Amino acid sequence: MAAVLETTSLVRRFGGLVATDNVTFSLEKGARHALIGPNGAGKTTFINLLTGVLQPTSGRIVLEGQDITGLKPEDRVRRGLARTFQINQLFGGMTPMETLALAVSERNGGGRDWWRPLGRASGMAEEIGELATRFRLTDVLEEKTVNLAYGKQRLLELAVAFACKPRVLLLDEPAAGVPEAERQELLDTVASLPRDVSVLLIEHDMDLVFSFADRISVLVNGALFTEGTVQEVSTDPKVRAVYLGESVDD
Amino acid sequence: MLTILFDGIAYGMLLFVLACGLAVTLGLMNFVNLAHGAFAMAGGYVMAVMVNRLGVPFLLTLPFAFAVPALIGLVLERTLYQRLYTRNHLDQVLFSIGLVFMAVASVDYVMGSQEQLVQLPSWLKGRTEVLGIQVGIYRSFIIAVCSVLVIVLQLILTRTRFGSRLRAAVDDPRVARGLGINVSLIFATTFAFGSGLAGLGGALGAEILGLDPTFPLKFMIYFLIVVTVGGTTSITGPFVASLLLGVADVAGKYYVPSAGAFVIYTLMIVILVLRPQGLFARPR
Amino acid sequence: MASPPHALSSAQVSAALGRAARWNIPEILFWLVAVGAYFALPTRHLILNEIAILGLFAVSLDLILGYAGIVSLGHAAFFGLGAYTAGLLAKHGFGDPLLGLAAAAAMAAALGLVTSFLVLRGADLTKLMVTLGVALVLGEVANQMSWLTGGADGLQGVNMKPVLGLFEFDIFGSVAYAYSLAVTFVLVVVARRIVSSPFGLSLRSIRDNPLRARAIGIPVNRRLVAVYTLSAAYAGIAGALLAQTTQFVSLEVLAFHRSADVLLVLTIGGVGYLYGGLIGAVVFKVLQDFLSAITPQYWQFWIGVILVVMVLAGRERMTEKARDLVRRVTGRGRPTSGAAPAAGGH
Numbered sequence: 001m002a003a004v005l006e007t008t009s010l011v012r013r014f015g016g017l018v019a020t021d022n023v024t025f026s027l028e029k030g031a032r033h034a035l036i037g038p039n040g041a042g043k044t045t046f047i048n049l050l051t052g053v054l055q056p057t058s059g060r061i062v063l064e065g066q067d068i069t070g071l072k073p074e075d076r077v078r079r080g081l082a083r084t085f086q087i088n089q090l091f092g093g094m095t096p097m098e099t100l101a102l103a104v105s106e107r108n109g110g111g112r113d114w115w116r117p118l119g120r121a122s123g124m125a126e127e128i129g130e131l132a133t134r135f136r137l138t139d140v141l142e143e144k145t146v147n148l149a150y151g152k153q154r155l156l157e158l159a160v161a162f163a164c165k166p167r168v169l170l171l172d173e174p175a176a177g178v179p180e181a182e183r184q185e186l187l188d189t190v191a192s193l194p195r196d197v198s199v200l201l202i203e204h205d206m207d208l209v210f211s212f213a214d215r216i217s218v219l220v221n222g223a224l225f226t227e228g229t230v231q232e233v234s235t236d237p238k239v240r241a242v243y244l245g246e247s248v249d250d
Numbered sequence: 251m252l253t254i255l256f257d258g259i260a261y262g263m264l265l266f267v268l269a270c271g272l273a274v275t276l277g278l279m280n281f282v283n284l285a286h287g288a289f290a291m292a293g294g295y296v297m298a299v300m301v302n303r304l305g306v307p308f309l310l311t312l313p314f315a316f317a318v319p320a321l322i323g324l325v326l327e328r329t330l331y332q333r334l335y336t337r338n339h340l341d342q343v344l345f346s347i348g349l350v351f352m353a354v355a356s357v358d359y360v361m362g363s364q365e366q367l368v369q370l371p372s373w374l375k376g377r378t379e380v381l382g383i384q385v386g387i388y389r390s391f392i393i394a395v396c397s398v399l400v401i402v403l404q405l406i407l408t409r410t411r412f413g414s415r416l417r418a419a420v421d422d423p424r425v426a427r428g429l430g431i432n433v434s435l436i437f438a439t440t441f442a443f444g445s446g447l448a449g450l451g452g453a454l455g456a457e458i459l460g461l462d463p464t465f466p467l468k469f470m471i472y473f474l475i476v477v478t479v480g481g482t483t484s485i486t487g488p489f490v491a492s493l494l495l496g497v498a499d500v501a502g503k504y505y506v507p508s509a510g511a512f513v514i515y516t517l518m519i520v521i522l523v524l525r526p527q528g529l530f531a532r533p534r
Numbered sequence: 535m536a537s538p539p540h541a542l543s544s545a546q547v548s549a550a551l552g553r554a555a556r557w558n559i560p561e562i563l564f565w566l567v568a569v570g571a572y573f574a575l576p577t578r579h580l581i582l583n584e585i586a587i588l589g590l591f592a593v594s595l596d597l598i599l600g601y602a603g604i605v606s607l608g609h610a611a612f613f614g615l616g617a618y619t620a621g622l623l624a625k626h627g628f629g630d631p632l633l634g635l636a637a638a639a640a641m642a643a644a645l646g647l648v649t650s651f652l653v654l655r656g657a658d659l660t661k662l663m664v665t666l667g668v669a670l671v672l673g674e675v676a677n678q679m680s681w682l683t684g685g686a687d688g689l690q691g692v693n694m695k696p697v698l699g700l701f702e703f704d705i706f707g708s709v710a711y712a713y714s715l716a717v718t719f720v721l722v723v724v725a726r727r728i729v730s731s732p733f734g735l736s737l738r739s740i741r742d743n744p745l746r747a748r749a750i751g752i753p754v755n756r757r758l759v760a761v762y763t764l765s766a767a768y769a770g771i772a773g774a775l776l777a778q779t780t781q782f783v784s785l786e787v788l789a790f791h792r793s794a795d796v797l798l799v800l801t802i803g804g805v806g807y808l809y810g811g812l813i814g815a816v817v818f819k820v821l822q823d824f825l826s827a828i829t830p831q832y833w834q835f836w837i838g839v840i841l842v843v844m845v846l847a848g849r850e851r852m853t854e855k856a857r858d859l860v861r862r863v864t865g866r867g868r869p870t871s872g873a874a875p876a877a878g879g880h
Contacts, residue, residue, distance in 0.1 A: 077751035348841025355835030526656030
């Protein structure tokens with residue numbers, strides 16, 4: 001299978017600290033790939049490098065054969081690399097409907113359209129309807145985002161990223177903080193993401209990792225510690241040693 | 251030439267005493283206090299009233315020029331300012347502009363809009379020659395007083411317990427709170443002290459800067475320049491910025507009077523664009 | 535795909551998204567009253583003219599403050615530049631008002647475009663200082679170039695031609711008010727169209743959360759540059775209106791208190807819905823008129839009191855309440871949860 005997202009010898013230093021240490025990583029097309037590691041392993045830095053929030057000290061990032069190392073975050077999104085955030089980053093004053101309309105219209109280059117009222121673009125309403133159904137937001141489409149239940153906000157977080165029609169979707173702890181009652185809805189939604197989107201899941205929750213991913217990479221001290229199938233990694237004694245004290249469900 | 255440098259230094263020192271309280275407000279509580287100049291004006295008017303109407307000797311008025319604004323500052327901080335620390339900058343700007351407008355109109359109402367002229371004692375008047383340079387006696391006096399103030403400030407900040415707590419609080423208020431430092435008390439004290447210093451600066455500077463009800467608006471930009479260009483992480487930054495500004499302003503007005511304040515403002519914009527954190531900020 | 539019972543039809547989604555773009559009753563009433571004032575208050579055309587101009591100026595500030603979250607202490611820079619542009623054109627024989635407006639808008643937009651790159655760097659405080667600095671530099675330039683601007687004496691000899699070649703400006707300000715009101719109306723119509731477009735929505739999203747805005751592919755800086763430039767052009771036109779209708783320009787158009795006043799005007803009326811600037815202008819001018827009648831010269835004191843009280847009382851909460859009231863009265867806006875989605879229809 002072809003790699004859709006690759007990094008080559010990616011390094012990021014903060015002063016003397018090496019937060020990302022020579023990471024060469026590849027995400028296969030259509031993959032369900034999880035990136036795990038203890039706290040402080042450099043997962044967040046790695047995501048920030050992929051999305052362009054941070055620039056690497058050295059190394060390259062390639063998306064579908066094109067070098068995106070120097071691109072701004074917004075340009076990477078346009079090329080098909082979208083993300084969700086571990087802590088909700090939503091537009092509190094807007095409704096889910098507006099939020100999705102915005103994402104869809106930006107994807108179609110509609111953000112430069114400063115004259116036609118919102119919602120006139122053809123196909124926009126249909127697409128918002130589909131997104132709302134897929135992410136179970138239909139009944140809250142017109143509520144203010146700040147007033148939504150946390151689980152719904154998490155779903156919206158997923159929906160906004162998905163509305164960018166990404167080839168690669170980075171999910172940063174999608175289930176973090178979601179109350180038990182709303183959890184299953186979220187997991188089902190994640191599990192039913194279409195297969196043409198390649199997913200990199202950054203997660204602490206091993207239940208979710210084992211049920212969702214088919215490959216796992218382990219990051220320790222900024223470096224890639226090991227990589228393999230769920231079966232290989234979950235039985236690897238070295239990984240267990242790294243996670244000693246961490247919550248690994250047996 | 252050297253006379254200009256000398257005058258510029260006197261002017262810069264004055265600006266520092268006037269503005270250093272603002273540096274703390276901004277650095278410690280991230281509060282944009284556009285009304286800082288009003289405290290300076292208060293000090294100036296306390297001095298002017300005491301000298302002109304009550305006949306108190308100039309030097310004796312200075313402690314009052316410090317104490318009165320400090321007290322006003324303390325009261326306002328406890329009653330009004332502290333409610334706004336957590337608000338956004340727009341609210342802070344609106345609030346402090348409101349205070350300035352009130353101060354300007356009140357002083358205008360009570361004292362009239364004319365400039366206050368203060369008779370300096372005769373021993374502070376005139377010029378003298380030091381090492382072949384013509385220097386004004388009053389400006390030498392200002393340099394002397396302000397230097398003492400700067401040294402005392404520096405000692406307080408670096409040598410005392412209060413100073414180290416203040417520095418800790420400026421660095422990171424949350425951590426400081428965690429260490430059991432009473433940040434709110436430190437801030438009230440510092441706010442009052444800064445207001446007092448501004449008042450003292452206003453009194454000392456009445457002769458050089460002029461004193462009328464529009465004082466807080468006229469000099470607001472200068473104080474802000476000192477603080478934004480100097481940065482708020484130390485007092486050295488604002489001090490150097492004050493001296494630079496003072497010398498540049500005096501020299502500019504002398505050599506290129508037609509350019510006016512143009513040079514200063516342009517320079518400020520350029521510096522802020524190149525170094526948004528200030529000239530002397532520590533790289534983060 | 536089976537739709538859940540609550541699902542909205544595509545037509546309903548389109549209607550809901552387009553709702554902000556539709557005219558509502560209070561808005562229409564507002565403009566009817568503004569036109570009605572022309573006939574009802576024939577002796578107050580001069581102050582009505584000032585209100586229209588100040589309103590437009592505040593709307594221009596709302597574009598950057600309310601829709602992009604940039605606090606400016608130097609918006610008078612654009613107002614003043616527009617005023618001098620229109621005034622100088624008219625003085626040197628190009629007295630056609632609309633030509634003057636266009637030139638003022640172009641000059642102010644150019645300044646806005648150039649300075650936007652300076653303003654958009656750095657934190658709030660740096661923005662404040664840079665906007666303030668730009669206005670001060672301009673004020674200083676106007677003062678020094680007295681051969682061109684008349685310096686402290688003001689720009690004399692501004693001779694305006696009739697509006698559209700038909701309506702000569704009169705000393706009662708009647709044509710002036712009609713002209714300013716018409717220009718303000720047209721520009722507000724354009725502005726509301728812009729803010730309810732996808733571009734406008736992207737501005738709101740940037741104000742709400744720039745991090746996420748970037749993460750859905752919005753070029754944040756380019757959008758801010760665009761709206762800053764637009765806002766500058768609006769302010770320039772407001773300045774031009776003042777120069778044309780008073781046939782005089784003084785240094786005061788660039789003064790700090792003009793920047794502060796417009797911030798106050800906008801705050802009184804409420805930030806972020808365009809009409810705040812217009813309503814604020816009415817309240818501000820009426821207050822000014824009233825207060826300076828009681829305590830001439832010291833009315834600034836009361837403005838200060840209003841500012842302080844307004845901030846302490848919670849400015850944003852007040853605006854929010856007022857807006858909710860308007861929504862409830864007109865049935866416009868979002869239905870609360872559980873309400874039928876079609877309630878906000880036609």
